Amino acid sequence: MREILTARFGQVRYDEAEVIHFPAGLPGFESETAFLLIDSETSQPLSFLQSVANGELCFICAPTALVDPEYAPSLNRQDRKTLQLAPEEGLESLRWYAILCFAQPDAPTANLLGPVVIHPTRRLGTQSIRDDNRYSARQPLFPPKESSSREVD
Amino acid sequence: MLVIRRRQGEAFLIGDSVEIEILDIEGSQVKIGIRAPREVTVLRKEIVSTRQANLESAQGPDASLPATSLEDTLRRLRERKP
Numbered sequence: 001m002r003e004i005l006t007a008r009f010g011q012v013r014y015d016e017a018e019v020i021h022f023p024a025g026l027p028g029f030e031s032e033t034a035f036l037l038i039d040s041e042t043s044q045p046l047s048f049l050q051s052v053a054n055g056e057l058c059f060i061c062a063p064t065a066l067v068d069p070e071y072a073p074s075l076n077r078q079d080r081k082t083l084q085l086a087p088e089e090g091l092e093s094l095r096w097y098a099i100l101c102f103a104q105p106d107a108p109t110a111n112l113l114g115p116v117v118i119h120p121t122r123r124l125g126t127q128s129i130r131d132d133n134r135y136s137a138r139q140p141l142f143p144p145k146e147s148s149s150r151e152v153d
Numbered sequence: 154m155l156v157i158r159r160r161q162g163e164a165f166l167i168g169d170s171v172e173i174e175i176l177d178i179e180g181s182q183v184k185i186g187i188r189a190p191r192e193v194t195v196l197r198k199e200i201v202s203t204r205q206a207n208l209e210s211a212q213g214p215d216a217s218l219p220a221t222s223l224e225d226t227l228r229r230l231r232e233r234k235p
Contacts, residue, residue, distance in 0.1 A: 007212070007213070027200050027207055028205075028207040028208045043227065046227065046230070057213060058211075059207075059210055059212065060218070060223070062230070100210060102210070102222055103209045105222040106222070108222070109206075111210070113199055114202075114206075127203065127207075129197070129200055137203050137205075137206045138206060141226065142229055142233075
């Protein structure tokens with residue numbers, strides 16, 4: 001077992017086999033290549049992507065299907081290679097997360113343009129930026145005026 | 154926005170040192186060649202927007218999210234179950 005001191009969770013003990021490797025890092029964090037995916041009962045349905053090298057760095061993530069139930073996963077050739085996906089291997093074995101942004105704390109957004117894709121058994125990950133422009137890097141997590149939209153039918 | 158119409162094999166310049174050439178056109182995709190000095194950074198725009206979003210999303214010691222925002226988000230997500 002190894003240990004890291006994190007800003008969010010305090011002391012975290014983990015096994016080397018739990019670490020997810022991001023060979024290219026994340027855009028803006030290219031040197032961060034090892035993360036832990038932390039799920040806890042109290043944080044369901046959200047997960048945390050905690051850097052192993054930097055205890056202060058953590059991203060809050062939501063499954064893409066939670067942000068948009070109709071989200072259509074797509075992976076380009078480069079990202080398939082990063083995840084060492086065999087040609088016949090489908091996308092259903094992968095886990096898809098959108099990083100949440102709380103720049104406006106009461107109106108969080110989710111990055112569906114560049115989801116974090118994880119191969120759970122190979123422990124590999126990448127932030128895969130889509131080639132199409134179907135989705136936004138700042139998709140509102142909650143539609144605006146969620147509560148007042150029921151008046152009109 | 155300046156709009157230029159170019160055919161395959163044609164090029165244009167931005168300033169003195171950046172040259173953009175249309176290498177190939179196939180359906181809705183255009184293959185573009187860029188000749189630029191090493192110090193000029195060239196990035197796909199989607200990467201720039203994701204990089205910016207990542208920088209704003211990173212939870213660090215100074216940019217830590219107030220606990221109430223996360224609690225509130227979790228509550229709203231759990232309530233949302235269709």
